[in-house]
Amino acid sequence: xxxxxxxxxxxGVMGASIAAHISNAGVPVYLxxxxxxxxxxxxRNIIAETxxxxxxxxxxxxxxHKKNARLITPGNTEDHLHLLADxxxxxxxxIEDLGIKKMLYKKLEKVxxxxxxxxxxxxxxxLSSLVKGLGTGFQSRxxxxxxxxxxxxxxLLELVSxxxxxxxxxxxxxxxxxxxxxxxxxxxxxxxxxxxxxIGIYWVQCGLLEAFKQGISVEEAxxxxxxxxxxxxxxxxxxLDLVGLDLIPHIMESMKQLPEHDAFHKINDMPELFTQMIxxxxxxxxxxxxxxxxxxxDGKRVKESINLxxxxxAKSEKPLLDCLKIAHKEGLxxxxxxxxxxxNYAWTVISKTLLYAANLLPEIADxxxxxxxxxxxxxxxxxxxFELLDKIGVDWFxxxxxxxxxxVPEILTSGSFYxxxxxxxxxxxxxxxxxxxxxxxxxxxxxxxxxxxxxxxxNASASLWDVGDGVACFEFHSKMNTFDMDMLxxxxxxxxxxxxxxxxxxxxxxxxxxxAGANLGLLxxxxxxxxxxxxxxxxxxxxxxxxxxxxxxxxxxSAPTGLALGGGCxxxxxxxxxxxxxxxYTGLVEVGVGLVPGWxxxxxYLRRCLQMKSIGGPIPPVAKAFETIxxxxxxxxxxxxxxxxxxxxxxxxxxxxxxxxFDAKNKALxxxxxxxxxxxxxxxxxxxxxxxxxxxxVKGFKLLGKVTAYDVxxxxxxxxxxxxxxxxxxxxxxEEEMLELECNVFTEIVKHEGTLARLDHMLKTGKPLRx
Numbered sequence: 001x002x003x004x005x006x007x008x009x010x011x012g013v014m015g016a017s018i019a020a021h022i023s024n025a026g027v028p029v030y031l032x033x034x035x036x037x038x039x040x041x042x043x044r045n046i047i048a049e050t051x052x053x054x055x056x057x058x059x060x061x062x063x064x065h066k067k068n069a070r071l072i073t074p075g076n077t078e079d080h081l082h083l084l085a086d087x088x089x090x091x092x093x094x095i096e097d098l099g100i101k102k103m104l105y106k107k108l109e110k111v112x113x114x115x116x117x118x119x120x121x122x123x124x125x126x127l128s129s130l131v132k133g134l135g136t137g138f139q140s141r142x143x144x145x146x147x148x149x150x151x152x153x154x155x156l157l158e159l160v161s162x163x164x165x166x167x168x169x170x171x172x173x174x175x176x177x178x179x180x181x182x183x184x185x186x187x188x189x190x191x192x193x194x195x196x197x198x199i200g201i202y203w204v205q206c207g208l209l210e211a212f213k214q215g216i217s218v219e220e221a222x223x224x225x226x227x228x229x230x231x232x233x234x235x236x237x238x239x240l241d242l243v244g245l246d247l248i249p250h251i252m253e254s255m256k257q258l259p260e261h262d263a264f265h266k267i268n269d270m271p272e273l274f275t276q277m278i279x280x281x282x283x284x285x286x287x288x289x290x291x292x293x294x295x296x297x298d299g300k301r302v303k304e305s306i307n308l309x310x311x312x313x314a315k316s317e318k319p320l321l322d323c324l325k326i327a328h329k330e331g332l333x334x335x336x337x338x339x340x341x342x343x344n345y346a347w348t349v350i351s352k353t354l355l356y357a358a359n360l361l362p363e364i365a366d367x368x369x370x371x372x373x374x375x376x377x378x379x380x381x382x383x384x385x386f387e388l389l390d391k392i393g394v395d396w397f398x399x400x401x402x403x404x405x406x407x408v409p410e411i412l413t414s415g416s417f418y419x420x421x422x423x424x425x426x427x428x429x430x431x432x433x434x435x436x437x438x439x440x441x442x443x444x445x446x447x448x449x450x451x452x453x454x455x456x457x458x459n460a461s462a463s464l465w466d467v468g469d470g471v472a473c474f475e476f477h478s479k480m481n482t483f484d485m486d487m488l489x490x491x492x493x494x495x496x497x498x499x500x501x502x503x504x505x506x507x508x509x510x511x512x513x514x515x516a517g518a519n520l521g522l523l524x525x526x527x528x529x530x531x532x533x534x535x536x537x538x539x540x541x542x543x544x545x546x547x548x549x550x551x552x553x554x555x556x557x558s559a560p561t562g563l564a565l566g567g568g569c570x571x572x573x574x575x576x577x578x579x580x581x582x583x584x585y586t587g588l589v590e591v592g593v594g595l596v597p598g599w600x601x602x603x604x605y606l607r608r609c610l611q612m613k614s615i616g617g618p619i620p621p622v623a624k625a626f627e628t629i630x631x632x633x634x635x636x637x638x639x640x641x642x643x644x645x646x647x648x649x650x651x652x653x654x655x656x657x658x659x660x661x662f663d664a665k666n667k668a669l670x671x672x673x674x675x676x677x678x679x680x681x682x683x684x685x686x687x688x689x690x691x692x693x694x695x696x697x698v699k700g701f702k703l704l705g706k707v708t709a710y711d712v713x714x715x716x717x718x719x720x721x722x723x724x725x726x727x728x729x730x731x732x733x734x735e736e737e738m739l740e741l742e743c744n745v746f747t748e749i750v751k752h753e754g755t756l757a758r759l760d761h762m763l764k765t766g767k768p769l770r771x
Contacts, residue, residue: 001115001168003088003176007032009077009104011051014121014149015093020055020062021151023071024582024639025180025655030083032075048074062152064582064637077104081111088113089173091145093121098129105130109138117169119145123197124254127160127190139164145173146194148378149243153583155657156377157183158194178440182582182655184377186370192257195364195371196378198264199385201251203353205267207236211308212271216345218291218305220319224346228327228335230382237305241290245274246283263356273311282306292316332392336400350388351401357385358409362430368417369427369437386417386427423452444662446475446510457494461486464494470503470672471665480516481509483567485538488545495548504668505552507575508559508661514584517566518542520593524759527750536747542567542599543739550574550600550678555671559664561657565589565634569646570597573604576671576678578651579664580638586646587634591714592768594755597629598746602721603738605629607681608645618686618729619693622722626694629722630715682732685724694719710754710771717745 004027008019011033019031033047043049052072055062063069075083084090090112094100101120108118114137120130123146131139143161148154157177161170177183188194193201211221222235234242248270255264277283277290284290293313294301305316323343327335336347357371365371372384383391389412398412417428418437425448426434439448449465457464461478474494478484498505518538526534549556549571558572561581569586572578588597588605596602605628609621627633628644635641638653647653654663698715701707707715721741727733733741749755754771761769 001088001172003027003172003180005029005087007084007087007090008093009033009090010093010095010121011048011074012093012095014147014151015091016048016051016055017062017149017151018091018093018121018147019072020068021181023068024064024152026068026071027180028071028073030073030075030080030087032077032080035076035078044076044079045074048076060150060153061636062150064152065639065643068639077107081107084108084111084116085113088116089176090116090118091121092119096122096124098125101125101130102133105134105138105142109135114141115169116141117166117173118142119173121145121147123194124192124251124257126192127162131162131164136164140166141169143170143173144190145177146188148196151181154378155182155184156196156374157181157185158188158196158374158378159185160188160190160194162190178656179442179659180655182657184373184656184658186374186377187365188370188374189362189364189366191364193251193255195374197251198360198364199353199357199371199375200379201248201255202264202267202356203349204236204239204248205252206352207349208240208274209267209269209271210345210348211236212273214341214345214348215309216341217319218308219316220321220342221345223319223321223324224342225349228324228332228346229350229388232380237291241284241292244284244286245290246278246287248274249278263352263359271308273306273308276311277306289313333396336392347400351397351406354385354389354397355401355406355409358389358411361411367427367429390416390418420451425451440658442656442662443658444665445658446473446508446661449473457490457497459486459490462490462494464490464497466502467506467661467665469665469669471506471668472498472502472504473506473508473661473665475509476515477509477511478519481511481513481568482516482519483542484519484522485541488541491545492548495552499553502554503672504555504557504665506557506559506661506664506668507549507571508664510661511562513562514560514564514586515568515571516563517568517589518599520759520763523750524763527756527759532747532751535750536743539598539743539746542570543743546571546574546600547735547739553677555668555675557664557668557671559654559660560584560586561660566597566601567599570599570601570604572646573608574600577667578647579660579667580641580647580651580653581657581660582638582653582655583657584638584641584647585634585636586641587632587644588629589632589634591630591711591718592632592758593762594710594714594752594758595749596714596718596721596742596745598742600735600739600742602629602718602742603681603683603735605645606683606722606738608648610683612645618684619690622686622690623694626715626719626722630698630718680735682734683724683738684729684732685722685727686729687724687727691719691723694723708770710758713752713754714749717749721745 006022007030008015009032011031019029022029031048035044052069056069127144131142143165146158148156174185177185207225218237222237226233226235252268258264281288282290292305295304303316304313306313321342323338368386372387375381375384394416398408401408414432419426425437427437428434449467455463456466461484463475465473467473556575557577558575559579564586566589569588588601590597606625609625615621615624635644641647654660698712702712724733725741757771758769
C-alpha cells in the first residue's frame with residue numbers, strides 16, 4: 001500500500017506539526033479537531049485553522065516552505081470524519097486521555113477504509129490499553145507511531161505494534177516515514193516511555209538531581225555532560241529549557257506506571273526550586289526563561305543562569321574546567337578517573353544512565369542497535385548508550401562499577417558491543433553472537449565505505465573514495481569543512497583521478513554541515529602579514545578549481561546537507577547537478593565579513609538569474625542577484641534554496657539524510673550516457689547605468705537605518721561585479737573576465753579597515769559585525 005493521503009486528528013502543537021511535516025513530503029493531509037463548546041461560534045473549524053496559522057508563524061518553522069500549508073485541509077471531528085474514507089493513514093494526536101482516545105477509535109472504525117492504518121502518537125499510554133475491547137479488525141490495522149518534537153527536525157519515529165498488527169501496513173508506514181518524511185524508524189516494545197524517553201528522561205533527571213546534590217552549577221553541568229560524551233551543548237539544563245519545564249512533571253507522572261523494581265522510582269521527585277520556577281512562569285524558552293534567560297542590561301540582552309542554591313540569576317559564564325581539557329586530549333577514561341567534584345558528577349550521571357540502559361534489555365527492545373539509534377535520533381547524541389560504553393571501554397567501566405559496589409548487569413560481562421569484522425561493522429546480539437548492523441534499503445554511508453577500502457586519495461583536509469559502480473566521492477573533513485589550499489589541491493588531483501578511472505563524481509560528506517566556506521583564519525593570517533600575493537593566490541586557486549569542476553569531462557553532482565555557506569555554496573553552483581538533503585541552509589554570505597564572493601559565486605549566481613525567463617530585461621536579473629547576495633540570503637530548506645535559485649528546478653531533494661549519497665550517486669550515473677560538458681556563458685551586463693540604480697537603492701536603505709555605513713561600501717563593490725564594471729552591453733563578458741572582476745574587487749576590499757574589523761570579529765565571536 002502506498003500512502004497518498006493522511007489525516008491527523010488533534011490540532012495541538014504536536015498534531016499540527018506532524019501535519020506540517022507530512023505536507024513537507026508533498027502529501028495532502030486533513031487536520032481535524034473538536035468543535036469548541038461555544039454556542040455562538042460560527043467557525044466550527046476554528047481550532048484547526050488557528051493551528052495552521054500558528055505553524056505558518058512558528059520558529060523554528062515546521063514547514064519547509066509556507067506554500068506547503070496549502071496541502072493541509074482544516075476540519076472538525078463532528079462534520080468531517082467522513083472525509084477519512086479515502087485516507088491511507090490516520091494519526092491520532094489528541095489529549096492523553098484513554099477514554100477520549102477509545103471513543104474516537106470507535107468512530108474511526110466506522111468511517112475509515114478497511115485498508116487504512118490507524119495509529120496513535122501517544123507517548124505515555126501502552127498499546128495494549130489503547131486496543132483493549134476493540135475488534136480484531138481494528139487491532140490488525142492499529143499501532144503507535146511516536147513522533148518526536150519538532151517532527152520536521154527530530155528524525156526519530158518510534159514504532160510499537162502488536163502480534164495482531166498487519167505487517168504489510170507496518171512496512172508501508174515504515175517506507176513512507178523513512179523515504180518521504182526522512183525518519184529513522186525504531187521498533188520498540190510496548191513499555192512505558194518506549195526507548196528514547198525511558199532512557200533520555202532518566203539521564204536528564206539524574207543530571208538535574210545530582211547537580212543540586214553535588215553543588216554543580218547550571219553551566220558546569222551542561223559542559224560536563226555534553227562535549228565529552230558527544231551530547232549536544234544544550235546538556236541537560238539547556239534541554240529542559242528547550243522542551244519546557246512544565247512538561248517534565250507530566251512525563252514523570254507517566255513513569256510511575258513502571259514496575260516497582262525499576263530504578264526510575266528512585267529519582268522520581270522534583271527539587272523545590274524546579275516546582276517554584278514553573279509556578280513563577282519560568283518554564284523555559286517559551287516562558288520568561290528557565291535555567292537560562294535573556295535579560296536586558298544597559299540596552300543589551302545578556303544571557304543569565306539561575307543559581308541552583310539560591311534561585312537568583314546572574315550573568316552566565318562559560319566554565320573553564322581543567323578536566324574538560326583532559327577529556328578532549330586524553331579521552332573518557334582519563335576524564336572519568338579524575339578525583340574531583342566535576343568528574344565525579346559526570347561519572348555519577350553517565351554511569352547511572354548507562355547501567356539503566358543495560359538493565360532494560362530485552363524489556364524495551366530486542367537489540368542494542370534499537371536503543372542506540374533511538375537515543376541518537378531522539379536526543380541527538382553522537383553515540384548511543386552501548387556505543388558510548390564501547391568508547392569508554394566496557395571492561396574498564398565494569399571494573400569501576402564493581403569498585404563502587406554496584407551490581408553488574410549480565411549484558412556487560414561479554415566485552416565490546418560492536419566490532420569490525422571483515423570490513424563490516426557488527427553488533428553483539430543478546431545471544432552473544434555478532435551480526436551486521438542493519439541498514440535500510442537505499443542507505444549508503446561513507447562511514448561504511450571507509451571500513452571496506454582505503455581512500456583513493458587523501459590529505460589532512462579531504463579524501464577521495466570509491467563508492468562503487470564507477471562513481472567516486474570527494475569528501476571534505478577539515479574543521480567545519482572549510483576550504484583551504486590542501487582541500488583545493490586534492491580536489492584538482494581528484495578530478496584528474498576520476499577522469500582516469502571513474503565515470504562520475506559526487507561531492508559529499510557525512511558531517512552535520514557540508515561546508516562553512518573558506519578558511520577565514522588562513523585568509524586573516526595572510527592579511528596580517530601583508531601577503532597580498534597569497535591572498536590573490538587563494539582566490540585564483542579557488543576560481544581555477546571550481547572552473548575545473550564545472551568543465552570536468554564527466555558528471556559532477558554535489559550532495560549537501562546542513563550549512564553550505566560562502567565557498568560551500570559556490571562549489572554547489574559549479575556542479576552539473578545537486579541532490580540536496582531537505583535540511584539545506586545555503587547562501588552567499590560573504591558580505592557579512594565585508595567581502596564579495598570570489599570563487600565564481602557572483603558569476604554563477606548571476607548566470608542563474610539571467611537564465612530565468614520570468615526575470616526580463618537587462619537590469620532585473622542583476623537586481624535579483626544583487627538583492628540575494630547583498631542581503632546574504634540563506635535558504636531555510638532545500639525547497640527555499642530552489643526558490644532562491646541556489647538549486648535549479650531539476651535538482652533533487654532527499655528527505656532522509658542516510659539516503660543522500662545513494663540518491664546522488666544514482667543521479668550521477670543517470671547523467672553518464674550522453675554527457676556533454678556545459679557550454680561557456682557570455683554575460684551581457686548593463687554596466688554603469690545599473691550600478692547607479694543599485695547604489696541609489698542602497699543609499700535609500702541607509703537613510704532608513706536598515707543598513708550600516710560599511711554595508712554601503714561593500715554593496716558598492718558587489719554592484720561593480722554584478723553590473724560588469726565598465727562593460728558595454730554590446731560587448732559581452734566571458735566567464736574568465738567575470739572571474740577577473742571578482743578577484744580584483746575581492747583583493748581591493750580585503751584591504752579596507754571595515755572588512756578587517758568584520759573578519760576579526762567573526763573569527764573571535766562567530767558572529768557578524770554591523771559596522
